[in-house]
Structure formats: structure tokens, C-alpha cells
Amino acid sequence: xxxxxxxxxxxxxxxxxxxxxxxxxxxxxxxxxxxxxxxxxxxxxxxxxxxxxxxxxxxxxxxxxxxxxxxxxxxxxxxxxxxxxxxxxxxxxxxxxxxxxxxxxxxxxxxxxxxxxxxxxxxxxxxxxxxxxxxxxxxxxxxxxxxxxxxxxxxxxxxxxxxxxxxxxxxxxxxxxxxxxxxxxxxxxxxxx
Numbered sequence: 001x002x003x004x005x006x007x008x009x010x011x012x013x014x015x016x017x018x019x020x021x022x023x024x025x026x027x028x029x030x031x032x033x034x035x036x037x038x039x040x041x042x043x044x045x046x047x048x049x050x051x052x053x054x055x056x057x058x059x060x061x062x063x064x065x066x067x068x069x070x071x072x073x074x075x076x077x078x079x080x081x082x083x084x085x086x087x088x089x090x091x092x093x094x095x096x097x098x099x100x101x102x103x104x105x106x107x108x109x110x111x112x113x114x115x116x117x118x119x120x121x122x123x124x125x126x127x128x129x130x131x132x133x134x135x136x137x138x139x140x141x142x143x144x145x146x147x148x149x150x151x152x153x154x155x156x157x158x159x160x161x162x163x164x165x166x167x168x169x170x171x172x173x174x175x176x177x178x179x180x181x182x183x184x185x186x187x188x189x190x191x192x193x
Contacts, residue, residue: 008060008065010060021090021131026047026089035058042078052170059071066112072088083123087126087127105125
């Protein structure tokens with residue numbers, strides 16, 4: 001089983017906010033891969049799909065961002081999901097909109113959702129996809145910025161950029177390891193001159 005988790009806050013008022021980039025990504029994944037059943041369980045909305053004969057669960061924790069780990073850990077324990085079979089998708093303020101990056105393990109980097117997952121899982125060894133939401137504009141605190149709504153142009157750019165890597169689930173369920181998937185989908189970084 002593979003578990004793909006998009007982080008965000010539940011509720012209409014948070015739809016299409018920068019902090020909900022993970023939920024937006026899950027919606028795009030569901031649109032592409034579909035699902036057979038969905039449930040509300042383990043403090044999360046879960047969508048059960050099958051890709052290349054493997055069970056894939058798409059999850060939106062309903063705990064609010066700072067407690068995301070409280071939804072993920074019980075699911076992992078119940079279904080015996082290993083860390084290497086998880087991908088967490090979340091907003092990254094240090095990237096501009098239009099830049100997404102896959103990453104294996106690492107610290108929370110100040111992201112409270114990731115911090116909660118590290119605390120609950122007990123380590124940092126899980127795969128991530130960071131979705132660029134841009135730095136706060138002048139006059140915005142960080143909290144106000146991540147809870148602000150994308151403009152329609154920003155949302156279109158975010159969605160079109162994420163769709164370029166949406167086939168990662170197909171590759172993952174076909175047996176590619178995450179390191180190989182990262183090298184395929186991450187943009188090539190220009191060498192420093």
C-alpha cells in the first residue's frame with residue numbers, strides 16, 4: 001500500500017489558500033487516478049484507489065495543519081504502512097509558485113504540519129513533495145500569508161506545474177523507488193559557475 005497525504009486545513013474558509021496547496025494537489029491526483037471508495041477515518045478523509053494493481057490511499061487530514069501527524073500515525077499503524085511508502089505534499093514558502101520539488105527526508109524547516117508528522121512518526125524518513133507558494137508580500141505576516149487565497153492566475157500556475165509531476169504515482173506503483181522518481185521529476189539545477 002502507498003499513502004499519499006496532502007496537508008491543509010479543513011473548512012470552506014481555507015479552500016484555495018496557500019497553506020492548502022497539499023489539498024489542492026490531492027484533488028488533482030483524485031481527478032487523474034479516481035478512487036473506488038472514500039471514508040472519514042483516523043481524523044482524515046481517505047480515498048482508496050488502485051494504480052497498476054497496487055492499493056493507493058490519498059489522504060486529507062482533518063486535524064488542522066499543526067496536528068497533521070495525529071491523522072497519519074494511526075493510519076500507518078493500522079495498515080502497517082512503512083515510512084518509505086508515504087509521500088507528504090505540502091506548501092513551501094521558500095519556493096515561488098511554479099516550482100515544486102521532491103525530497104527524501106529532512107527537518108521540518110519551520111513547517112508545523114511536517115513538525116507534527118515527525119513528532120508522531122518518530123523520525124524524518126518520509127518522502128515529500130514541496131509546492132511553492134511564494135514568500136510573504138510586504139505587509140503580510142507569515143501566518144496571514146499562508147492563510148491568504150491564491151489568485152486565479154496563481155492557482156492555474158500551481159495546478160499546471162503540479163500536473164507535470166502527477167505521473168509519479170504511476171511510476172511509484174510500477175516499482176520505481178523514490179530516488180529514481182526524484183531524479184526524473186525534479187527540475188535540473190544549474191551548476192554554479
